[in-house]
Amino acid sequence: MDVIDRIKGLISTVVSGAMPVPSIVDFGTDGTPQSTQADTIEPFKHYFRLDINQLFISKGRQFWVDFDPLVYAAVDYLQGQQRVVASTIVGPRAIDTGKIAKPHGFLLNDIRVAGPVPFNGGDVGVTIILYKIAQKNYAQTIMKLIETVAASQSSLAAVSKAANLGSILLDGVQGLLELRDNVPVMGQRFEINTATARGFLPICRALIKDGPSSLDILVSDNRLRDAREDFQASDFVLYSLSRVMQRDDHRSLPFFSLVTDACVAVTKGPEGNDAAKGILISLYNEMLKSEELTYQDRERLFAEYVGMVKQSKAAVATLGRNPVISDFRRGLDLIGTL
Incomplete structure (x- = not known):
């Protein structure tokens, strides 16, 4: 079984679980849900990159007692004649522990998952899954290990080198899930057919565990906001797939x-x-x-x-x-x- 099939297996555990389906809100170029994205990502001309803009766990929730959040994020795409996967793991190690209000409250901003990746045509797949991981020694040991591996790939400029670590990270996530206390909270996988007339457009999307009562939310400076304040009514992951014109690294x-x-x-x-x-x-x-x-x-x-x-x-x-x-x-x- 190749890496992409294994990723599809991960997302199937989210879909088949008892957790409610999260609200999915897309935002346009102007940051509002009512608008659309512009700036087509053209093959052989542009790069793309995947970022987790925000991971937020709301305070005062019994749901997260004795658990830590962990996000698995991956993008698969065509490189040469084969499809490859670039991925990362985002958890408590990625933030100074002094800034975490335990056991409730977690905020993480601006984590690059992959990119800049040259877009060479073909479909692009994106997978985002939020897990809750038990605060037990054995679970924490595995989580720290895979977070260390994920952090090491952020220093690799070469797309191919970073992609080679995708299978290792996937092994770590599957190892965590074999421990029964660790379960998915919400997630999504989708594949973009870039050959349509619509083309390959950037994406700015929020997965919100308990959907907002209205769509009076927007994205400003890569932050999810409710009216003029930061959105804090629910756990959410805000991520973006954006166009990059040229490398800065x-x-x-x-x-x-x-x-x-x-x-x-x-x-x-x-x-x-x-x-x-x-x-x-x-x-x-x-x-x-x-x-x-x-x-x-x-x-x-x-x-x-x-x-x-x-x-x-x-x-x-x-x-x-x-x-x-x-x-x-x-x-x-x-x-x-x-």
Whole structure:
């Protein structure tokens, strides 16, 4: 059974359970339920990212006595010729314990699940499940372990590396569910057919355990609000699937070290200039093979990288020295003062 089938098995436990179906409220571009989303996410041109904007557990609820909340969030999509899953686990470890009003009250904001992910066409599936996990040593031990794994993938810029951890996180969640006290509270899985005339549009959605008496709610600055106040009438998860135009984390991608190498090489005279050109050719070849970039962003970044190399060359011509080597020597001088 592949990872996506296992995820569908998880959501089936929510659907078949005794818990009431949550209210599902979609918000448009202006943050109101009555409007629609704009800004189509186009294949091979844009990225998308999935975020948990808010996880809120209301205060004074007997339902959460002796339990902690945990959210499993995943997005599956087409990468190359196969479908992959990027996922995360969000629980108490993700927030300073001093900010949790136990046993009731939990607020967590702005957790990235996945992205930026290049959109290459094909269906996109999203899974969000809220669990309550018993505050027992064995359950807490497993939860801390899978939260640690989830946190480690947030530092991985490469989509493929982050996706490889999806199966491990799923193993952890299923291990927790084998302990009878741990149960799903609410959840949802849906698949977006991006080939329709409507296209692939961003999503801003709230899963609300006890639905609001009216739709007098809105999203402002990625926060769920009731009129002018924060919405606190029920447990809820607010999440968004948004469009990203270009990467802001490209310096952490595997090929960026070649940019640094070219900047150093170009400061070493004519031979270094030839070496820098060779490095840039290797760099562009790596960028062509990368599954982390859209076409437009690749061309933009490569032009930016070439500009950085030119700046390094100009700095040597202007200053008469290699700024990289000079900075390194200055650092050694500072260390020598210890």
